[in-house]
Amino acid sequence: MAKVDIGKKILNANETYALRNRELLARHKRPCFNIISSPGSGKTTILVRTISDLADRVRIGVIEGDIQTDIDAERIRATRAPAVQINTEGACHLSAAQVNHALEKLPLERLDIVFIENVGNLVCPSAFELGEDGKVVVLSVAEGDDKPVKYPAIFAKSQVLLVNKIDLLAGGAQVDFDLDRVRADARRLNKGIEIFPVSAKTGEGMQNWYDWLAGQVR
């Protein structure tokens, strides 16, 4: 029997929605980044500070993913940026379909960049494309420097690594964390990954991230 190559990948439901999201965002020329980390690495705090510090230059909208509560969306709205909350009701990652519905509620024409803050989970969200232009992984120094080795998928797939809470390394160095090890391990998985050590709390290092981000606006 002859082998038949149908020459076309059949998309599953998530990929179909991801493609729709990608097309919608491209049509509006809105770069979109999917922020992924463990619970409590500082995704929302990074977004709140980024939105406030760039308020005069870059208009940001946010899709907030949480299992339940709208605590994070409320924190974003306090900056006066538009935020749409998705509650996954127990699910461990955002789906492209959920993001599709949320995108309809964002005023894309009045934004420069869209962020999707995924559910706090370093594992599952890495496997689901949402139609984003790139993933941003956040690692808090309190989580330890072995995370790229132990959770490689998200570090391999991300365009940017924000190493957050570097204020905990200052002075009395209450946290043991080898930034050089993280850099080396992340680059071994992903040669081109941009790495910005930051503290969303004190603002240290945030300018490098802002410069990169401003360079993404189309």
Add this chain to the structure above:
Amino acid sequence: MAKVDIGKKILNANETYALRNRELLARHKRPCFNIISSPGSGKTTILVRTISDLADRVRIGVIEGDIQTDIDAERIRATRAPAVQINTEGACHLSAAQVNHALEKLPLERLDIVFIENVGNLVCPSAFELGEDGKVVVLSVAEGDDKPVKYPAIFAKSQVLLVNKIDLLAGGAQVDFDLDRVRADARRLNKGIEIFPVSAKTGEGMQNWYDWLAGQVR
């Protein structure tokens, strides 16, 4: 048409293995605890210190769950406690079948307590029973005090909450964390949960956890 109540829950594959594990552990009278947290909350450090500090009183064996690498099992083995590594190869939680195979490799007759260290993930592992007697959730103060509200399932299902890294609250208080809020939110989800604030790094508070644990030995 009459309603038929078959009066019997049909077990899925995971539940079937969980039941087998439970029976095996009960036969050996070995209490077993499933430790669950975000990546980097300190599960392995807690286990290493617990094993060392209790070495003369309680014999502990560990099943280590990780996506890849055997870094954690090596850390446990350095204490000379028996450790069996499970690599989930991308999966976000341990299954009862994986634990069943690992239990066969542990010298149960020479142990007092078995710990299962789950994959670092505050969401998915809470949904899969492994045959354990109880779950122990670890929350690092660096993750923030809103986690019981945002990730309720694991706090609702755990017998013990270890609030780890309390050394980061001492002195200059580099981390904002309201322990009373966490206590109240966790108890609202789970009235009987035991809560022990600890630092696996400095040893502070660990004695309360050890006393509880020693009380579990049969």
